[in-house]
Amino acid sequence: MHRLVTIRFSHYNEKARWALDRFRVAYRESPWMPLFHMLGVVAATRGRGEARADRASSRFSTPVLVADDGTVLRDSAAIVRWVSDRYAPPGEELYPTAEVGELETRLHDDLGPHTRRCAYVYGLEDVGLVRELARRNVPRLQATLFIALRPMIGRLLTKGLDLTPESTRRSLATIHRVLDEIEPRIAGRRFLVGDRFTAADLAFACMLAPTLLPSPNEGYGGYLPPLERVAPAAATLAREVRERPAGRFALRLFAEERGERQVPAFPPL
Numbered sequence: 001m002h003r004l005v006t007i008r009f010s011h012y013n014e015k016a017r018w019a020l021d022r023f024r025v026a027y028r029e030s031p032w033m034p035l036f037h038m039l040g041v042v043a044a045t046r047g048r049g050e051a052r053a054d055r056a057s058s059r060f061s062t063p064v065l066v067a068d069d070g071t072v073l074r075d076s077a078a079i080v081r082w083v084s085d086r087y088a089p090p091g092e093e094l095y096p097t098a099e100v101g102e103l104e105t106r107l108h109d110d111l112g113p114h115t116r117r118c119a120y121v122y123g124l125e126d127v128g129l130v131r132e133l134a135r136r137n138v139p140r141l142q143a144t145l146f147i148a149l150r151p152m153i154g155r156l157l158t159k160g161l162d163l164t165p166e167s168t169r170r171s172l173a174t175i176h177r178v179l180d181e182i183e184p185r186i187a188g189r190r191f192l193v194g195d196r197f198t199a200a201d202l203a204f205a206c207m208l209a210p211t212l213l214p215s216p217n218e219g220y221g222g223y224l225p226p227l228e229r230v231a232p233a234a235a236t237l238a239r240e241v242r243e244r245p246a247g248r249f250a251l252r253l254f255a256e257e258r259g260e261r262q263v264p265a266f267p268p269l
């Protein structure tokens with residue numbers, strides 16, 4: 001069976017899970033918390049697959065797919081494309097045109113890191129929230145270790161992801177600018193490219209998710225905290241984005257196009 005190594009609540013990881021779930025592909029998920037994920041990635045890949053740092057991540061980034069035939073893919077777009085090539089029924093392929101891949105790359109570079117930064121800035125200082133995230137996303141021993149090491153991990157993430165008030169202000173402005181650009185494109189339309197669901201829609205909904213905080217019931221495949229549980233700034237951002245046409249568009253995609261999780265969430269949600 002395929003194995004997917006994830007930082008389970010992460011939006012880049014949700015891309016890979018969504019593709020697998022959409023086409024009802026059987027797989028196992030190995031869920032990790034940030035930084036611990038490096039152990040999972042090294043153990044699962046043992047040097048296999050193309051490891052590349054990019055604008056969003058290090059060379060140990062997740063998701064990693066270790067397929068049943070030995071293929072090892074270490075990038076969400078490569079995984080979504082592989083799943084589509086292998087499992088999409090005719091007419092439901094996720095990359096019908098080159099424009100889809102181009103848009104996916106833009107969203108990966110220009111939206112994903114900014115929504116992630118806001119989520120970490122608003123969440124990392126809340127010890128209770130970090131505990132909840134760990135307990136709902138990874139097995140108990142790992143969660144306990146993560147909670148114990150949180151102050152140190154928090155410092156590393158703050159440095160690694162440049163979590164400062166100034167960078168957060170820039171990220172917020174970037175998020176709204178990207179949504180300003182996307183909204184004319186989706187006005188009166190159901191999908192970003194053409195007249196059916198593609199990897200561009202999938203990528204857009206996932207890259208926006210850290211600001212929307214979709215619940216498992218709304219279709220998200222990991223556990224993100226509900227609006228009433230997060231810092232006021234995070235709840236305000238979530239409400240603002242949810243009220244925008246782009247936010248409503250993304251939530252509809254989760255509701256209508258996500259498909260059901262093929263592996264039960266761990267621990268059960």
Ligand SMILES: N[C@@H](CCC(=O)N[C@@H](CS)C(=O)NCC(=O)O)C(=O)O
Pocket residue numbers: 007010011012013037054056057058059060061062063074075076077108116
């Ligand atoms: N290009 C990568 C980016 C993935 C990414 O940024 N993953 C994050 C999770 S939010 C990660 O694993 N970060 C840890 C790291 O880079 O080591 C992809 O699309 O798969």
